[in-house]
Amino acid sequence: MEKQDKKILIIDDDTDVLGTARMFLKQFFSQVDTEQNPANINSIVSRGDYHVILLDMNFRRGEHDGREGLYWLERILTIAPQTAVVLITAYGDIELAVEAMKQGAADFVLKPWKNSKLLDTIYKALSKGGQHAPSKDNTEALQAPQMIGQSAVMQKVYDMIDRVAETNANVLILGENGTGKEMVARLLHLKSGRRNKPFVKVDMGAITNSLMESELFGHQKGAFTDAYQDKAGKFELASEGTLFLDEIGNLSSSQQAKLLSVLQNRTLSRVGSNEEIHLNIRLICATNIPLYEMADRKDDGFRQDLLYRINTVEIVVPPLRERKDDLLRLAEHFLDIYGKKYNKPGRQLSKSALKKLEHYHWPGNVRELQHAVERSVILSQHDTLQPEDFAFSEGNILSHQPKEEEALTLDENEKLFIQRALERHQGNVTRTAQALGLTRTALYRRLDKYGL
Structure with missing residues (x-):
């Protein structure tokens, strides 16, 4: 039998x-x-770049609960998410196997195995679509996220990505929720010289103060309660690749200080260890919070020195209301996706439905459009989607005006005033802020306050 050109790793x-x-x-x-x-x-x-990794579930003598295997499974899938991991265990625990499959394992085999069973399991893992590690030649083609849009503002974003990607400059991506900041981060990685190295994402808003150092910097066995083995942090896992710190604006003051120290020194020490680990990462951060305004605060803000450290280059992803030229193309893209997913191909927008989408403010941006299209595909009984297939909050329809303005509260009047100004300026935040006599950050604060 001719050998398959595949790379297998066995860890036991x-x-x-x-x-x-x-x-x-x-x-x-x-x-x-x-x-x-x-x-x-x-x-x-x-x-x-392994296609399949055979991973033992237990390494420490006398322990057979599989906890180590699940831990290393997580580490492997963080470093190489396209690799198929087959777990090896001498203990046929169905619950453990189910848990491992939920966490991303391709399959499992029991020791001692029959060679034919082992080979069949590996072949099955290789045959699963998208489970094998891509070659270096096709990594970008398989993993590059698809950004839809040809508007002028998006062309500026694409141009910035192309100019910055090949450098090692730290990048700060700004934009509202749902605009596609993570997609920009992944494109920067996949267009860089680090494309064949790990891309590690960390949601900084979900990390508590007590877990921050362990998650980012790792810990040594016994450093604290429940530290049963050495653990590499996200910085180590991203070695030679890209570390993406999402929601960076949610860091507390103490977290900011710890992160700044590591970035300045380009070294870290695991919790419970004095050994210094030198860093070789490309740092990309993202936030929907106005960091410059936060940096101007004296108390409980965002450190200016940290802002300068993460912001060598800044990329601003525009909200959907500032790129209405892309709305039809985006909607058709999602119609195609969900038409296939729900076996309702050929769905299209009527002119009146498109007009309704164009008059909506889209506070949730592209993500909200995606969900709106998915819902309409599921519920509509017609091939051509009509305005009634899209249900929006009236407060975010740009043309909406209350009948009795004098009965509104001061906040309601301010919200309406800002809505009308946005409509006059086609959703352009800069021109709207100038017309209202506000700074961009002050306007963004009001937009956030009123859910616009």
Whole structure:
């Protein structure tokens, strides 16, 4: 039988298992590597581009609950999310297998296995669409997110991405929720020289003060309660690749100070360790919060020195209301996706439906449009979608005007006044702010206050 041009990695602390499995699998695959020490997983997986990894569930003598295997499964899928991981266990625990599959494992095998069963499991893992690690030649084609839009404001974003991507400059991506900031971050990575290295995303808004250091910088075994083994932090996992810190504006003052120290020194130490680890990452941050306004505050704001550190280059992703020229193209894109998903192909927008979409303010931006189209495809019984297939809050219809303005509260009048100004200036925030005699940050604060 001709060997398949595939790369297999076997990770197990039993040298007999490694030797036997390697000898058998070398008959069928071009490269079969082995690793006995799980502490080397981060580095070997980062370098390897493996199609399938066979991972033992238990490494510490006397422990058979599979906890280590689940931990290393998470690490591998963070570093190489396209790799198929097959778990190896000597204990046929169905609940553990189900949990592992939920966390991303492709399959599992029981020790001792029959060679035919092991081979069939690997072949099945390889055959699953999108589960094998892409080659370096087609990484970008397989993983590059698709940004839709040809408006002038989006052309500026594309141009900035192309100019910045090949550098190692820190990038700050600004924009409202739902505008596509993460897509911009992924494009920057995939167009860079680090495209074949890890892209690690961290939601900074979801990390508490107590967990921040462990999650970002890692910890040593025994550093605190429940620290059962050494753990590499997100900075280490992103080594030689890109670290994307989303929602950076949500950091507390103490978190900002710790992050700044690491970025300034380009070194870190795991919690419970004095050993310095040198950093080699490309840093990209994103937020929907006006950081410059926060940096002007004296108390409980955003540190100016940290802002300068993360903001070598700034990319602003425009809200959907500022790129209405792209609305039809985006809507048709989502119609195609959800038409196929729900077996309702060929759906299209009527002119009156498109007009309704164009008059909506889109506070949730592209993400809200995506959900609106999906809902309309599910509920509509016609091939051509009509205005009634889209239900919006009247407060965000630009043409909406109350009948009795004098009965409104002061806040309601201000909201209406801003809505009308936005309508006059086609949703352009800069021109609207100038017309209202406000700064952009002051206007953004009011937009956030009124949910506009």
